[in-house]
Amino acid sequence: MSKFQIKGVLPPMITPFKENGDVDYEAFQFNLEKWNKTSLSGFLVAGSNSETPYLNEAEKLKLIDITVQSVDRSKLVLAGTGLESTRDTIYLTNKAAHLGARAALLLTPNYYGDAMGDEAQLQYFTDVADNADIPILIYNVTKFTHINISPSVVSNLSTHPNILGMKDSSGNIAQLIKFQLSGLDPEFNLLVGTASAWNPALQIGIKASIMALANCCPQACVDVQSLFDEGRQAESLALYKRLYPVNEAVTAQFGVPGLKYACDLLGFKGGYTRKPLLNIGKEQKKIIDEILQKAQLI
Amino acid sequence: MSKFQIKGVLPPMITPFKENGDVDYEAFQFNLEKWNKTSLSGFLVAGSNSETPYLNEAEKLKLIDITVQSVDRSKLVLAGTGLESTRDTIYLTNKAAHLGARAALLLTPNYYGDAMGDEAQLQYFTDVADNADIPILIYNVTKFTHINISPSVVSNLSTHPNILGMKDSSGNIAQLIKFQLSGLDPEFNLLVGTASAWNPALQIGIKASIMALANCCPQACVDVQSLFDEGRQAESLALYKRLYPVNEAVTAQFGVPGLKYACDLLGFKGGYTRKPLLNIGKEQKKIIDEILQKAQLI
């Protein structure tokens, strides 16, 4: 069986909460319907931008279920099902598979960071891939895990028939090149995990991205790629540079609370954060307003 | 209501697993009974050395329950109930309280590290303390959380009537002094979280410790303090230095798998690790054997 190819932009969907901290499923569905009308290629449920570490199992499964039920069948539904233990990850991945998720995105286990060397990583991803009912993708996000996967481990894992690809969130083009040159299986999907490197990533041959910014500016994120694919590199680059400060604001600068506020401003329902994540303050909101205006998004 | 004072040594108990990855509750109980006969002051269930990130809720609660049922009523039973979200932490803490845990040890939430600044930490620990049925202790373990609590936050939290103390695992005496001098509530318990600083910590006035080494060498860890308390500082220091390389081996050098093997060698049941944590290899075992021999423990 050959691996399917992933192309285009997928948002790691935010999870709107009510003021009391409950998931606001209606707001989530509202967003889904809006995103579904854009040219996004698919959706990631329970990613880093979904406040996933704060969601319990039932909530995650309900969000996956709603997503699968709501979006066009042509759209790819990915579920973030990585947990610290191998057995819990397999269990949750297969629950997600049963609900219709097409593939699972798995964060590197990281609590015992010193013990999660190459051998432990190889074992973990192989064990899950061997036992998962859907293909898996590696999720390399050093900012959160404090672990950076090595090119040799990726190359080794890329040949596993049930390992579909990797999302690398470093935003480091040189690192993506290193992965590309490590001897990857030709069918392995290397995705860039941040809008901060989107146009440069396209230049070096990357075809898909899962990026926070696609929550609030889905069409613009898609356009960077369409323009590039049509040979209009100058326009693609210009659009990417215009979006760049917005991406900074909703990731490095203000994180998920900033992203949720930008979603509010751009017609989506950001909702509250869940504690201990603090909601964004008045002054920060003003800065985001200005950044969006400067980027001609509002 | 005044805060009770914690004195002595508590092991953050290992969780033995069977080869198939299930918790080996019999082995756990075996260890408990052995530890119970020593002069340990109490026990921490579901700490970092318990492979807690790999345990599900039911397993954690069962381990708490067994501990409360098995040990002398004079011994202090602490439960590690920190989770990423405030609501989940409160929920689990109160479940543990209901089972008889005397206090809860709460890891700083850390996935969104950039967002867990002073304000978020203050809010989190205050929210949990306000809603917990038992007192809580802060668990500052930068090695795992990549966050280091500031003296001003600790000082602020120390006056909360339901915040009993803090375990600091830095092993950094100068940092402990900084906490002591930050204006702590006089009833606040400052515990050292590693045997690597045990005798020096006693010197500066620390009275209690939760430390990995107490799993395999409980009596020796207690003796460092007894000797010190009896004014036999030279002997206390010498014993501490003798244990030091053993502690290195079962923490920094080989981690939990090394600790479990040392437990095996010293009459306890270490059991298997749970995946993705790898069991210790043959060569590493040999090194630990030698270190224990050199320390005259076997």
Place this chain on the structure above:
Amino acid sequence: MSKFQIKGVLPPMITPFKENGDVDYEAFQFNLEKWNKTSLSGFLVAGSNSETPYLNEAEKLKLIDITVQSVDRSKLVLAGTGLESTRDTIYLTNKAAHLGARAALLLTPNYYGDAMGDEAQLQYFTDVADNADIPILIYNVTKFTHINISPSVVSNLSTHPNILGMKDSSGNIAQLIKFQLSGLDPEFNLLVGTASAWNPALQIGIKASIMALANCCPQACVDVQSLFDEGRQAESLALYKRLYPVNEAVTAQFGVPGLKYACDLLGFKGGYTRKPLLNIGKEQKKIIDEILQKAQLI
């Protein structure tokens, strides 16, 4: 007076030493003459790859003098004259100016890292620029200084009439974009400081590079840019990817000793390192041999 524009590739020239540790000026001149015949745009004397921290003042000045005397007048001669103190930096910069260096590249002072914040950096570069007889470039190389200049500081300094540009050695395309978008003076030259990002840097509008790899493969480094400028992006990208592992070997993997050995293999005179830098060993040489063969350079 408007700033001149820098375009093309400049090697941060290695300094060959004799076995006894003396500078081998003849070998240096041999290399210079060879490089001078290529399409390199200019030369950096006393950069990081020149073992500059090991050179005394007289040696640096002699190397600058030889370079100015030896190369075509159309080639740009830069001198690395940054020292920890402002006064020493001004002194050495003006000595270099007197010898004919066209501009100076200045490392951020870094010993007292905590004290070298934005204000100290602004003051330092402004003080030197105010007093230097030639234009200066900022040298941002976090790997060696453990300090990363902020976009706002660069933007501020870019408007100084005597600050010509900056070499950023991060190899991080997203960071280069951040600098580009920070409000730089339009005449300010932003150079990329490593071959690991050369083709992607061209894509985002960078025009020049100072890179270690240009010591051993000058023409190939130039070709990446020529192909790109001719609209042959696919060929430029392919050449860049072919060179990528070589660059890794002569920078991150084996450092200056590796670069010197690659120079030896490719017709230049690498010479010995100066102590405490160790010469490369036999096994490392074999790895470099293989990497160069695989890249079809030998």
Place this chain on the structure above:
Amino acid sequence: MSKFQIKGVLPPMITPFKENGDVDYEAFQFNLEKWNKTSLSGFLVAGSNSETPYLNEAEKLKLIDITVQSVDRSKLVLAGTGLESTRDTIYLTNKAAHLGARAALLLTPNYYGDAMGDEAQLQYFTDVADNADIPILIYNVTKFTHINISPSVVSNLSTHPNILGMKDSSGNIAQLIKFQLSGLDPEFNLLVGTASAWNPALQIGIKASIMALANCCPQACVDVQSLFDEGRQAESLALYKRLYPVNEAVTAQFGVPGLKYACDLLGFKGGYTRKPLLNIGKEQKKIIDEILQKAQLI
């Protein structure tokens, strides 16, 4: 020849500058005479607190000369003569020896950090020790060098007849223990390099310290040790804790500029800093005033 033993407190002497940036030798001599009347065991010329990276060779030698000429012959004069290259270090060390310095303190070379592994460190310190006319001490100061020497390297070097000891500035008691247990030559002097760990270091058997705080509070630093040696540990600990916030202010918090201001307040001549190091501002001065008052030093 056996190694001499170092005991007591030595200040790494500040270098007062005039407003124009010249060394203020008169102020330096003023301080020397004042310190000479205390119970300090000796002096370090050209240490980290001396703004040494900003001093040229002639200035360093003049400071060494003045020190040797001015202080009691019973006091130990150490000179900081470490430079990046082995040959420069040997040269400067022997110049210092010729002027009468009793031993030299050598910073680990660190510009090419990745290349300064165990082997390079062993080679560097051995080469210098073999060729130095006076004994040398290793200076391990990770804060500035970003390199931490390993116990095995220290242990290995400790047996060299011309390597007298090491100043470890980590302030980490557990690390000092690790060095003590690494198999050091019994005559090797292990010094603690910061007042933040002074009393705890005495507890574990350390006999000497080179510490910034001794510039402004020499007698109090000496008293911590005298009280300890007289068996008055509680008083020694109390004094150490009283000084602790002052030490924080003149090191981690405000660095050398803060130390110089505290010297001014306490009867010494701090003088100006040399650029690019910024002088301390008005608000910072106020904080230091308060800290000194609280510590009952003014």
